[in-house]
Amino acid sequence: MKYTLFILAICLFASCSKNEETNYIEENEKDIIEYVQTHKLDAKKSSTGLYYVIDEAGTGKEANPDSYVNASYKGYLTNGDVFDESDSNGIYTYLQQVIPGWAEGISHFKEGGSGKLLIPAHLAYGNSSNGSIPAGSVLIFDIKLIEVFDDIDSLYESKNEYEITTYIAENDLNAQKTESGLYYVIEEEGTGTQPTASSNVTVAYKGYFINDSEFDSSKSDGISFDLQKVIKGWTEGIPYFKEGGKGKLLIPSHLAYGSRGTGPIPGGATLIFDIHLIKVNQD
CATH class of the missing domain: 3.10.50.40 (Chitinase A; domain 3)
Incomplete structure (x- = not known):
């Protein structure tokens, strides 16, 4: 388990010019559709342009864009290059402090749910690069929603217990x-x-x-x-x-x-x- 670049994600995409953002939206849409078709995914599209695939909806608490959660993931580009990955125990985070594609995407799952998020650049890092993520990139995440918390104190109680028992x-x-x-x-x-x-x-x-x-x-x-x-x-x-x-x-x-x-x-x-x-x- 670890904290990663998404915990401190800054909405750098906000500085995109209108034309650049429009270009990325069109390019990303084509890239996502091609990826979905190539990999034969049963993907749904939201009004924001996010695509998501529900492999398992989950049966526990339902997340929302304002939830505190523990989720595991693997993040990669459309060419398969992995740029970040948690371990199976996941990361603890507040969804208001991550990229918008995650905040929206996780809310389609309940505890125990798993699937994919296909996130266009305007819901991630826009026209700015971030580490090994090139500007304008579509981001794909295999995710599993492990736990949803009522508040930050509940999140820390679970996180601390895991840290102590691991130590x-x-x-x-x-x-x-x-x-x-x-x-x-x-x-x-x-x-x-x-x-x-x-x-x-x-x-x-x-x-x-x-x-x-x-x-x-x-x-x-x-x-x-x-x-x-x-x-x-x-x-x-x-x-x-x-x-x-x-x-x-x-x-x-x-x-x-x-x-x-x-x-x-x-x-x-x-x-x-x-x-x-x-x-x-x-x-």
Whole structure:
């Protein structure tokens, strides 16, 4: 699973001149019809000029152009050259932030649905090239709509769960999951006092993202703070250790900084902390 050029797609086609756009529409229409006929596709055309093929309509939630979704895909040109591809686990995205052909096309499917989108340039990148995509290109996508979400928080909850479980498997961690969605790894339980969610503690830590890029760390002698004044993942996670304990907290965004993020932490980010509970401070 990955984020790709479509997540940050900018509607560069908007700068096309009227004549250039008209030429592309006519040329793209011919190219799509020829492709459909050559490959014997049962394609439907929308009022915008998008063509789509429904292999499986799906049976779950129906997407709309304003949905948050997880979809897998392979994108290629009419000559078969592949310019981008997700893995089978798909990508998580908001359809208002992708090219218009995707936003419209995905809405023809329900969860579990699959098929093709044949997208003319005026619904993609117009007269501007984008990476290995030449200006004026028809884009073809084999797509599968995996999941439709009610809102961005639901999307991030699913995305974070996938990221955390993948990280645990890849790093062979012995992690426990709580009802809230927090994962924790106890490497050394510790032998001293065990804190509560209202304790003041001294903790040394290193915080990093799922790609192991560090965003914050303390000195080896740690910092002191009230557990009621930190992110929920820490308030819940630190009390699983006793003084002297060490381990990891793998924290989904709804137990950290949510969909907005803060500072160097982007919205929806999964956070991982290596922690050492040095002391439970007495009142």
